[in-house]
Amino acid sequence: MATIEADSPAGLSPAERDAVLEILKECADSLAVYQNTLRQPATADAFLEIGLYVGNIIRDLKREISERGTIEILIGEIERITSQEEQERLLLEEHERMQTVVSELRKTIADKRTSNEQAEEHSTKKLILTRDEKERLKLIKDAEMRYVRAWEEARREQNVLRYELEMDKLAKTLNDCNARERNENRVNSELIRYLTQRIALIGNRIEEWQRRYDREEKMYEKEIRKVRNEMEDTRADLEGLTTEYRSNQEFIDTYLAEQEALTRQKEHEDHVRRSAIRMQAWWRGVMVRRKLGPYRPEERKKKRAVKTKK
Numbered sequence: 001m002a003t004i005e006a007d008s009p010a011g012l013s014p015a016e017r018d019a020v021l022e023i024l025k026e027c028a029d030s031l032a033v034y035q036n037t038l039r040q041p042a043t044a045d046a047f048l049e050i051g052l053y054v055g056n057i058i059r060d061l062k063r064e065i066s067e068r069g070t071i072e073i074l075i076g077e078i079e080r081i082t083s084q085e086e087q088e089r090l091l092l093e094e095h096e097r098m099q100t101v102v103s104e105l106r107k108t109i110a111d112k113r114t115s116n117e118q119a120e121e122h123s124t125k126k127l128i129l130t131r132d133e134k135e136r137l138k139l140i141k142d143a144e145m146r147y148v149r150a151w152e153e154a155r156r157e158q159n160v161l162r163y164e165l166e167m168d169k170l171a172k173t174l175n176d177c178n179a180r181e182r183n184e185n186r187v188n189s190e191l192i193r194y195l196t197q198r199i200a201l202i203g204n205r206i207e208e209w210q211r212r213y214d215r216e217e218k219m220y221e222k223e224i225r226k227v228r229n230e231m232e233d234t235r236a237d238l239e240g241l242t243t244e245y246r247s248n249q250e251f252i253d254t255y256l257a258e259q260e261a262l263t264r265q266k267e268h269e270d271h272v273r274r275s276a277i278r279m280q281a282w283w284r285g286v287m288v289r290r291k292l293g294p295y296r297p298e299e300r301k302k303k304r305a306v307k308t309k310k
Helices: 002-007 014-038 045-068 072-129 135-290 298-309
Strands: none
Touching (some): 072 135
């Protein structure tokens, strides 16, 4: 697990991200089938819990890779498992220390019992020597000693029972930790084996895609050269059409210039004709107003004719 954590990158390239997402999708599908199997009555609840745990990790890892392109969740989970193993090791050390304490307490109880027995024997001898003088004290002492023995026995039994219960609890915790460690090691081994196979498969797919890329690159280069040749031909045709367009444009410009000159000439002639008509009309009006020329009255014509005869 430490090797995987050291070799895991903090970020993935888009191609690697897509490949890992595809792997995780297949893992999630396989895990869904596996969890469906674990839901059967003959399957233990512990394996179902492990399946849900791995499924949650895969789901969160897929989300993280899709959003950020990293595998920090997987790295954090590996660190958490490592920390949990360290805690289990500390728990085992604590269990060994508690066993040492229990042994010392048992030894202390045994020594206390021996000491009590010796004190009882000494007191008995002393009471025998002073039986006549201190019969009443002997009875009191016997009662006290019975009470002390009963109290010590009860206390010893309570201590022994308490330490046995504590040892049973620690033993159960140790067994649970060992079972959980075995299950986690089994799951970790299967996960490493599966990821190794998937990495090899992805490597083969990458090589296949690389070969396809090279093949398509050559094909596209050939098509690009073909398109470039067509573009050169089109460019040559375009230059010919451009030359023809310019020639036609020059002809059109010349024609339009000639038409414009003819139009100006026609407009000038129309202007001259209208001006002549206006001048004729003006002169005719002058002659009419002044009664000149053909518009002169008959009397004046006759008078003028007579004067001419003289």
